[in-house]
Amino acid sequence: MSTENPGFKWGVSTAALQTEGAFDKDGKGLSVWDEFAKRKRKIGDKSNPSVATDFYNRYPEDIAILNQLKIPNFRFSVSWPRVIPMGTGQSNEKGLDFYDRLTDHLLENNIVPWTTLYHWDLPHELQKRGGWFNRDILNWFGEYVHLVTNRLGDRIKNWMVLNEPMAFTGAGYLLGVHAPGERGIGSFVSAAHHAALATAAGASIIRSNVANAYVGSTFSQSWVEPHSSGIKDQQAAQRVHDMLNLFFILPATGHPYPLKHLKFLNKIEKFIKPGDESKLNANLDFVGVQTYTREVIKYSWTVPFIKASMVSAIKRKQPYTQMGWEVCPESIYHVLKNLQSVPGLPPIIITENGAAFADEINNDGIINDTERIAYLDNHIQQMQRAMKEGVDVRGYFAWSLTDNFEWAEGYRPRFGLVHIDYENNLKRTIKESAKWYAGRIKD
Numbered sequence: 001m002s003t004e005n006p007g008f009k010w011g012v013s014t015a016a017l018q019t020e021g022a023f024d025k026d027g028k029g030l031s032v033w034d035e036f037a038k039r040k041r042k043i044g045d046k047s048n049p050s051v052a053t054d055f056y057n058r059y060p061e062d063i064a065i066l067n068q069l070k071i072p073n074f075r076f077s078v079s080w081p082r083v084i085p086m087g088t089g090q091s092n093e094k095g096l097d098f099y100d101r102l103t104d105h106l107l108e109n110n111i112v113p114w115t116t117l118y119h120w121d122l123p124h125e126l127q128k129r130g131g132w133f134n135r136d137i138l139n140w141f142g143e144y145v146h147l148v149t150n151r152l153g154d155r156i157k158n159w160m161v162l163n164e165p166m167a168f169t170g171a172g173y174l175l176g177v178h179a180p181g182e183r184g185i186g187s188f189v190s191a192a193h194h195a196a197l198a199t200a201a202g203a204s205i206i207r208s209n210v211a212n213a214y215v216g217s218t219f220s221q222s223w224v225e226p227h228s229s230g231i232k233d234q235q236a237a238q239r240v241h242d243m244l245n246l247f248f249i250l251p252a253t254g255h256p257y258p259l260k261h262l263k264f265l266n267k268i269e270k271f272i273k274p275g276d277e278s279k280l281n282a283n284l285d286f287v288g289v290q291t292y293t294r295e296v297i298k299y300s301w302t303v304p305f306i307k308a309s310m311v312s313a314i315k316r317k318q319p320y321t322q323m324g325w326e327v328c329p330e331s332i333y334h335v336l337k338n339l340q341s342v343p344g345l346p347p348i349i350i351t352e353n354g355a356a357f358a359d360e361i362n363n364d365g366i367i368n369d370t371e372r373i374a375y376l377d378n379h380i381q382q383m384q385r386a387m388k389e390g391v392d393v394r395g396y397f398a399w400s401l402t403d404n405f406e407w408a409e410g411y412r413p414r415f416g417l418v419h420i421d422y423e424n425n426l427k428r429t430i431k432e433s434a435k436w437y438a439g440r441i442k443d
C-alpha cells in the first residue's frame with residue numbers, strides 16, 4: 001500500500017481524557033468530564049476517567065509498543081486543564097513538561113506526533129463561566145492555543161484544532177448525554193457557533209506560531225441513508241445528513257451553515273455577530289474525517305425539531321459492534337465520495353476509524369480479535385476504492401492504540417489494538433489486530 005501511495009500517513013489515534021488518568025496530578029485542574037462522571041447515571045459502567053490507562057505515567061511503555069509495531073504516526077490530544085488549570089490565566093509548568101517529555105520521546109523513537117488541541121476536556125472552571133455558551137471562550141481558547149503551540153511548535157508540525165465539534169456540541173449541549181450535560185436548541189446553537197469560530201481562530205493562531213505547520217481539524221461523518229424510498233424518510237435523512245455531516249465542515253471550508261433543511265437551527269443567527277461570516281473559514285490544509293458506521297433514518301414525528309430517528313442495526317438484522325453501531329464497510333466509501341460535493345474541500349486524512357468488540361484472552365494469552373481485523377481490513381479497502389475514484393485521502397489513523405475510557409460508556413467498549421487489563425495493573429497485551437495492522441501498513 002505505502003509503495004502504491006508514497007507519503008501516505010498511517011497511524012493510530014488517542015485522546016488525553018480517555019487515556020492519561022492522573023486527573024489531579026502535578027497541578028492539573030478538573031475537566032468537565034471529571035465533574036460529569038461524578039453525576040448519577042451519566043457513565044454506563046459507573047466508572048470515571050481518573051486513572052484511565054495511566055498514559056500519563058506509562059507513555060514510555062505505549063511508545064515502545066508503537067516502536068515495536070513500527071507505527072510511524074501517533075495522534076494524541078493536549079488536556080487544556082492540565083496546562084491551564086483554571087482554563088485561563090496561570091499556566092502549569094508541570095503539565096507542559098509532560099507534553100514536552102511525550103513529544104521528545106516520540107521523536108526519539110522516530111514517531112511523528114499529530115496533536116489535537118481540543119478533544120472535549122474543557123476546564124471545569126470555564127464551564128462555571130458558561131463554557132462554550134460564552135463567547136469569551138474565543139479569548140480563552142486563543143490563550144490556550146498560543147501557550148501550547150509556542151511551547152511545542154518547534155517539534156510538532158501536525159495540528160488539529162477541534163475533535164468532532166458536532167459530537168461534543170450535539171451530545172454535550174443538545175442531548176445532554178455527554179459533558180457538560182446541557183440540553184436544548186438554544187444551548188446547542190450558541191455552543192456550535194462558538195466552536196465553529198474557534199476552529200478558524202485556532203487554525204490561524206497555529207499558523208502564526210508554528211513554522212511549516214500542517215493544520216487540520218476533525219469532523220465526524222456517517223453515511224446517512226433513508227429507511228425507505230418514501231419522501232418523508234428521504235427528507236428526514238437529508239436533515240440528518242446536513243446536521244451530522246455538513247453543519248461544521250461547510251463553514252470551516254468557506255460556505256454558509258446548511259440551514260435550508262434545518263429551519264429549527266435558525267436561532268443560530270442570534271449568535272452570529274456582524275463580520276462573523278468572514279471569520280468561519282479555517283483555511284485548513286487537511287480535514288480529519290472520523291467515521292465508524294452508517295445511520296439509517298426514518299421520519300419520526302415524535303422526535304422534536306429534527307423529526308427523524310435512527311433504525312438500529314439490531315432491528316435491521318445487520319452485524320454490529322459493542323457500541324451497537326452497524327458494521328458497514330461501504331459507509332467509509334460513501335462518506336468519502338459524498339465529501340466530493342463540498343467545493344474547495346482540502347485533502348482528507350482519516351483521523352479515526354475502528355471498532356469496539358468484547359475481546360477475550362485465550363489460554364495462551366492471545367487475543368485473536370478477528371472481527372476487528374476484518375473491520376479494519378474492509379474499511380481500508382473501501383477507503384482505497386474511493387481513492388481510486390479520485391478522492392484525495394492522505395492518511396489513515398486507526399482508533400485506538402489501546403482500550404480506553406469510552407466517554408459515557410465507560411470502559412466496557414474496547415476499541416484498542418492493544419488490550420488493557422483493568423483488573424490487573426493495567427497490563428498491556430498486543431492484540432492480533434495490532435500485528436495485522438503493523439503488517440498492513442509496512443512498506
Ligand code: GAL
Pocket residue numbers: 015018163164167220290352399406407415
Ligand atoms: C469519536 C471520538 C473518540 C472515540 C470514538 C469512538 O467520536 O472522537 O474519542 O471515543 O468516537 O467512539
